[in-house]
Amino acid sequence: MSTEENQPAGSTISRRDFLKLTTSVGFGLAIGAAGMASINEKLIPEAKSEVNKQPVNDVIAMYGDRQAGIITPQQKYMYLVSFRITTSQKADVIQLFKSWTKFSDLSTSGGTMKTGDNPLLPPSDTGETLELSASNLTITYGFGPTFFLEDGKDRFGIAKKQPLYLKDIPRMPRENIDPSLSGGDVCLQVCADDQQVAFHAVRNFIRLSTGYATLNWLQEGFISGKAGVTPRNLFGFKDGTANKLHDNPEGNKKVIWAGQEEPSWMTGGSYMSYRKIRMLLEVWDRSSLSDQENTFGRHKESGAAFGKTNEFEAVDSSKLPVTSHVALAKQSGQLIHRRGYSYTDGVDPKTGNVNAGLLFIGYSRNPEEQLIPMLKLMQSKDKLNAYTSHIASGMFACPGGLTAGQYMGQSLME
């Protein structure tokens, strides 16, 4: 089990205690000129063991065979952030990943950077989490196709290590993709049960990237539901019921984790596919309950498929409208691991309608087999298309987990 999932860490500390310990030894991130990091690695484990007596059970271990934030139970808030690397130097990219790793280590354990004792310098940490705990913060990262090859150029000498299925999702019928909200060299999925904790991490990742990378786009999502209960999307339907079908080490291996055929740095890794799906809430809300249920092929309240009474009962496709969402998903015969979040984006100035929808995030072993045929089928036939529009897209290869002392992407970069 311990190799399968990142367990909540037994050794936890409160953010404030961590801060106390670290300030006293003059440890700060933004010492180097570019705000680049210098954390004294040796001090961190000591600091942690000192405060083990005070467990706060909202720390998810960052280190392990897999990255946290994939099969970790969904936290309430997510930010998805895409960066474009601006430096052309591999050493700079490594430097960036190192400082991101150090910040990740610190923030996922509930720590903050030293805020600084020189009043003339900007504080190292932005400060908004000083009294807050780790809040189950996870940071999951992946690399886009352009990180390996951009316009035919092997930017960092790693093109030969590009994973087998890392390609942009091909054009789909009916899509309205905005390129400025799609793709990117590096994508970070930052999740936490406290939105301020999640944003704090995002903001400091951005700060640390100055001079090395630039922000492409940033999305924020939310989802809510009781523990162990499938959360609902903004159409009021349960989203992710089918995750249950592979929710065991063997199933995850088949559905989520990259296979033997991949470059070694993908061992324990996965592909993250992303679609931003605008949902026409006003139209949906004027549709009858039976129209809504026919669109999904499930009952709204119970989540049970047509002809069944329980959410997790096996689906009998013959009972479902042929172009319903669930019928098409079953027809594709594929499973993916869904980890979506809802979003709102203000008001459409022309219609006065709310801009809102789903940030679809799916993890899979082989998106070419598992995701793309399913997506094609749905985009052509899905009844849901009357109420939705795909407006952004991305595909990222997420490496396996880290052991303490390694930096993000090390097995790829070296």
Next chain:
Amino acid sequence: MKKSITLSALVVATALTLSACGNNDTAKPENTEQSQAPAKDHNAIQEGTAKLQGLTTQLQDAITKQDTELVKSLGKSINDAWLSYENAVRQTYPLEYTDVEKYEMPIFSASAYDKIDFNVLTDTASKLQDALTALLNAKESSGESSEILTKAVANYKLYVEEQTDNLTKQTALFADAVKSGDVERAKQEYAKARVFYEEIEPIAESFGELDPKIDARIGDVEDVSAWTGFHRIEKALWEDHSLEGMSQVADQLVIDTKALQEQAKSYELDPKLVVAGAMELLNEAATSKITGEEEIYSHLDLVDFAANVNGSKTVYLSIIPALNEKNPELGNQLDQSFQQLEGTLRTHQTNGQYIAYDKLSTEEIRVISDQLSELSNLMSQTASIL
């Protein structure tokens, strides 16, 4: 007392950067060896400077002969020669470095222009020769930290006074053009005058009432009929296409810039203020210039932007000795970052003039903005020398 603790913490943490990452990507110079220039560096500086003197002599010949092509190609060669060893100079002879840098830059910039102003260049080239001679005979400075900073502030104060003098003169020329009704000339003089103001903007802002009188934008004023200063005339020139009523505004502007010049003389600067000012200049550039909000009628925002950056660079140049002593790596990074941004800005010039802001694409603006962020981040760390 508190200061010494802070500094030692910084030194410890900086030193740890090396050990923490396992393998060293960039070797950093040891802090303790800053005061002695290795013989290798000394020889490199002597050789480099001798070569640069030769090239400058050739340049002076070419200027005398008014040979545009040769002047341009020598401008580039001089820049290449300087870049090849300037790091060693900056770390060993910071004061002499600043002078060479000051006169080398305009010679390189001129190499990109279609038309060369030989009169101006004659003067610059001769000053570069003097600076090179000074560099060749330079002795290593071994001042105390506090002396170094005091000197930095004194140098900067001189610069501020120089710029307020220039501002007053140039504003007078601008006012003349406005009063004579010569729109084209007024537009030209406007751009020139703006540069001097934007280079010292944080200082000007500390003079209270004068700043809004000279530099308020239409959105800044409560009563538009009482609006004065550069931007009032900017609107008349580029938007209203009428200089009616502007003679009075021009006269007032001359009076206000003279008042600024007077106040600057008695202005007490301290290192904190100077360093903070460099940061404020970059923040100015990042908030109003990069967004095109400063010069909404003339679209000369890049002129102001470059002037903000240049003003900030002047601060950087004057604190190099202190940086060398306290944080040489920061000095290196600042040098690179200024070069990068200046290089980008140069690509947006035609014949020595910045193109209009509205001719830049979103992507081009983003590149400038990203490079400015990098520079600002570095500049925000300079207070570590205080």
